[in-house]
Amino acid sequence: MQFIETRGNDNIREKEVTFSKAILNPMASFGGLYVPKELPDLIEFYKENLDSEYKELAFNLLKEFDIDIEYNVLKEAIDLYDNFDNGVACPIVKVKDDLFINELYHGPTRAFKDMALQPFGYVLSSLAQKLNENYLILAATSGDTGPATLETFKNRANIKVACLYPDGGTSDVQRLQMVSEDGKNLKVVGIVGNFDDTQNALKSLLSSDEFKDELKKDNVKLSASNSVNFGRIIFQIIYHIHAYLELVRKSEIKYGDEIYIIVPSGNFGNALGAYYAKKMGLPVKKILITSNENNILTDLITKGEYDLNSKTLIKTSSPAMDILKSSNVERILFDKFGSERTKELMNDLNSNNSYKLSDNELNSLREDFDATFSDDEYGKNTIKYYLDKYDYMMDPHTATCIKAYEKLKEDNLKCVVCSTAEWTKFSPVVMNALKGDNEKHRDVEALEYIQKEFSVKIPNMVKGLFHKKIIHKTIIEKEKIKDEIISFIK
Ligand SMILES: *Cc1c(COP(=O)(O)O)cnc(C)c1O
Numbered sequence: 001m002q003f004i005e006t007r008g009n010d011n012i013r014e015k016e017v018t019f020s021k022a023i024l025n026p027m028a029s030f031g032g033l034y035v036p037k038e039l040p041d042l043i044e045f046y047k048e049n050l051d052s053e054y055k056e057l058a059f060n061l062l063k064e065f066d067i068d069i070e071y072n073v074l075k076e077a078i079d080l081y082d083n084f085d086n087g088v089a090c091p092i093v094k095v096k097d098d099l100f101i102n103e104l105y106h107g108p109t110r111a112f113k114d115m116a117l118q119p120f121g122y123v124l125s126s127l128a129q130k131l132n133e134n135y136l137i138l139a140a141t142s143g144d145t146g147p148a149t150l151e152t153f154k155n156r157a158n159i160k161v162a163c164l165y166p167d168g169g170t171s172d173v174q175r176l177q178m179v180s181e182d183g184k185n186l187k188v189v190g191i192v193g194n195f196d197d198t199q200n201a202l203k204s205l206l207s208s209d210e211f212k213d214e215l216k217k218d219n220v221k222l223s224a225s226n227s228v229n230f231g232r233i234i235f236q237i238i239y240h241i242h243a244y245l246e247l248v249r250k251s252e253i254k255y256g257d258e259i260y261i262i263v264p265s266g267n268f269g270n271a272l273g274a275y276y277a278k279k280m281g282l283p284v285k286k287i288l289i290t291s292n293e294n295n296i297l298t299d300l301i302t303k304g305e306y307d308l309n310s311k312t313l314i315k316t317s318s319p320a321m322d323i324l325k326s327s328n329v330e331r332i333l334f335d336k337f338g339s340e341r342t343k344e345l346m347n348d349l350n351s352n353n354s355y356k357l358s359d360n361e362l363n364s365l366r367e368d369f370d371a372t373f374s375d376d377e378y379g380k381n382t383i384k385y386y387l388d389k390y391d392y393m394m395d396p397h398t399a400t401c402i403k404a405y406e407k408l409k410e411d412n413l414k415c416v417v418c419s420t421a422e423w424t425k426f427s428p429v430v431m432n433a434l435k436g437d438n439e440k441h442r443d444v445e446a447l448e449y450i451q452k453e454f455s456v457k458i459p460n461m462v463k464g465l466f467h468k469k470i471i472h473k474t475i476i477e478k479e480k481i482k483d484e485i486i487s488f489i490k
Contacts, residue, residue, distance in 0.1 A: 001065045003230065006334035007032030007343040019067035020127050023120075023231035024135070026224050027206050030343060034230050035331050040064050043281035047255060050245055054089040055081055057245070058119075058238045065234065073126045077119035083108065085459075090115065090239050092246045095392050098412070099405060100252070101419045102243045105395075109177055110422040110459065111320070112270065113148035116235035117225065121152025121159075124223065124231060128158035136215060136489060139163045139225045140202035142195040142266065142320050143170035144421065146188070147177035149225040154183035160220070162187045162485045166198045167475050169319055172443035173425050173462060180468035187488040188472035189481065194313050196325055201478040202226070211482055218489050227269030228327050236273030243416045244282055253414055258285040260408075260415040262401040265289045265297055266321040268328035270418055275332060275368060285413055287369050288404040292316040295373035296324050302371055304362035306345075307354040317376045317429040318396040320421065336364050374403040380433035383423075387434065393456060395421045396429045423450075424462045 002016040005028035009015050013029050022034035045064055049057050058078045063071075081089040085106040093101045107114025128135050137159060139149040146163045153161045165178060167190035178188045191198045202224070205211050212222055227233060240261055247253045261284055263271040271289055278284040291297050293314050300306045311324055334342045348355035357365065374382075379399040386392045386402070401417040409415060423430045427446035432438060434450065441449075444466050451458055476484055 001067050002037045003034040004037045004339075005029050005032045006035055006330050006339060007346060008339040019065075019069065019230070019234075023124060023229055024127060024221070024223055026229040026231075031203075031207060031346070032339075032343070033228055033327070033330055035334055036065075036230075039276060039280050041281055046241065046245070046282060049241075050248060050255065052245070054238075054242055055079070057242055058235075061238055061241070062234070067234070069123055069127070073123060077122040077126075080118040080122060083118075084114075090242065092243055092250075092416070093392070094252075095386070095390050098414045100243070100247065100414060100416045101392070101394070101398070102239060102416050103419045104239060105419060105422040107148070108151050108461065109144070109147040110425050110462065111144035111148065112418070112420040113144045114151070115239055116227075116232040116269075117145070117148040117152045119235050120225070120229070120231045121149070121156065125153065125156040125159050132158075134158050134220045135160070135223050136220050136485070137161045137223050137225050138202050138205060138485075140195070140199040141165045141170075141178075142322060143174035144320050144425070145226060146170075147174060147181070150178060150181040150183070150186050150188070153225075154181065154186060156185070160185045160187070160489065161225075162189065162488060164189050164191050164198050164202060164481065166191055166193055166195050169194055169315070169322065171319065171426055171428070173427070173465060176465040176468065179470050179472045180465060182469075182471050187485070188474075189484055190475035191481065192475065192477050194315075195323055196313055197478055199226070199323075199325065199327075201481050205482060205485075208482075214486055215489060220489055226327070227267050227272075233269055233272055233276075233328070233331075236269055237276050240274045240277040240284075241282055244284075247414060247416070256283055258283045258413055260285055260288055260413055262288045262290060262404045262415055262417045264318070264321060264397040264400050264418065264420055265291060266323040266326065268297070268326045268332070270420065271369075272328045272331055275335075278368060279335070285411065286408075288401075288408050289369055289371035290400040290404045291371070291373040292318045292321050292379075292400060293373065293375050294322055294324055297326060297329070298371040298373045300329065300357075300371075301365060301369045304357035304359070304365070305354070306349065306356075308349070309353045317379060317426070318400060320397055321400070332365070337361060370404075370408045372404050372407050374400050376429075378403060380429065383430055383433035384436070387454070393423050393430070393454070394419060395423045395426050397421055397426075422459075423456075424458055
């Protein structure tokens with residue numbers, strides 16, 4: 001599989017690159033992103049893999065993609081799923097007849113980012129060692145990418161990580177996961193501002209030649225672990241396919257029956273993985289996108305408008321989706337409308353803070369997607385209702401999916417909800433939901449209360465966080481990021 005660029009080629013970079021080049025240097029011409037030049041048709045593959053368990057499916061799929069990574073490296077990367085709870089990468093839980101939850105949070109940092117970052121980190125570090133090069137990985141996080149990036153790269157050879165998080169924009173558990181992570185190759189910095197500020201700062205560093213030259217002096221190259229990196233997306237296709245095949249295996253559907261996939265979305269990497277699976281022939285009726293009150297994706301998918309001028313970022317109780325500039329939408333625009341149009345739309349976004357799709361373009365988008373959003377109140381009511389009525393505990397991001405299940409499902413088809421985080425990462429909100437109060441609880445207190453009242457399990461990793469030493473204490477203005485990182489490299 002070769003990779004091309006969403007905004008076309010600038011005649012300086014190579015016209016197409018290998019997978020390893022695309023993941024080592026993810027920024028493409030004109031600020032675009034790398035995308036597969038073509039996708040295989042997998043209809044036969046899906047049928048042949050009806051009996052493949054997760055790791056086998058993952059390996060077979062990566063072989064189909066024909067990427068320039070040695071099979072033994074891929075195998076070892078995929079073996080990291082053995083460390084997930086009970087060695088099961090992502091269990092599919094039936095909540096009611098037509099509602100299934102794809103629990104993507106059983107990895108070491110309790111959010112779905114591990115599904116991709118665990119194997120991605122291994123692949124990237126192996127590549128760097130093979131090339132005998134040193135890489136600085138920049139990660140901007142709204143709370144879950146950070147811990148998962150640090151966890152996967154901790155003490156790996158030839159890699160250093162600088163992780164930026166919006167100070168005050170994450171839960172206690174998320175913050176503690178980052179600031180207590182020790183590893184000589186890790187640097188964690190809080191930024192004054194919100195996630196969009198943090199991600200913008202990261203993007204400008206990634207495309208800054210001056211910054212790259214500074215790093216070069218120390219023999220360090222630059223890469224990123226956000227879902228702008230296709231190395232993450234490739235691992236995010238697998239679990240959607242796995243969920244479908246599980247439903248077939250459990251006789252919930254027959255092969256060929258369509259399902260809905262519901263995805264709580266921010267940067268749109270998870271949804272993009274589902275889109276590619278569908279495009280390669282997985283029987284999916286539609287991918288239903290959910291958001292919190294930062295509902296710019298709902299506007300795009302229902303009205304064809306992406307208008308940052310009309311929005312200000314709101315802090316919600318599903319902070320991993322407190323995002324307005326959603327990076328991976330660009331890959332969908334490219335896939336549907338080509339590089340010229342994508343470049344035009346992205347230029348509109350840069351200069352006017354908005355773009356608008358034509359009616360035809362909107363219709364094309366709506367063939368694959370529909371979208372809705374919900375507010376915090378809805379989320380809390382949903383968390384309580386599902387625990388009371390179905391004995392199912394979900395986190396606030398997952399709760400937004402129930403809105404799509406209730407509102408957007410048009411036929412009597414089964415729905416698979418992507419559950420992106422364990423409730424333990426957002427326990428104060430869950431406590432508010434279950435107790436029916438609005439007080440600001442600490443994470444420790446909320447975890448204890450919920451564990452006692454509802455006899456649920458808290459993983460040792462989460463319990464242990466509150467006793468770990470804080471290692472990273474730096475909090476800075478975004479203008480100071482560059483200097484901070486340079487001095488870490490030295
Ligand atoms: C990252 C994240 C999301 C958003 O996923 P995208 O792939 O960026 O759309 C949703 N929920 C949780 C808990 C997350 O960590």
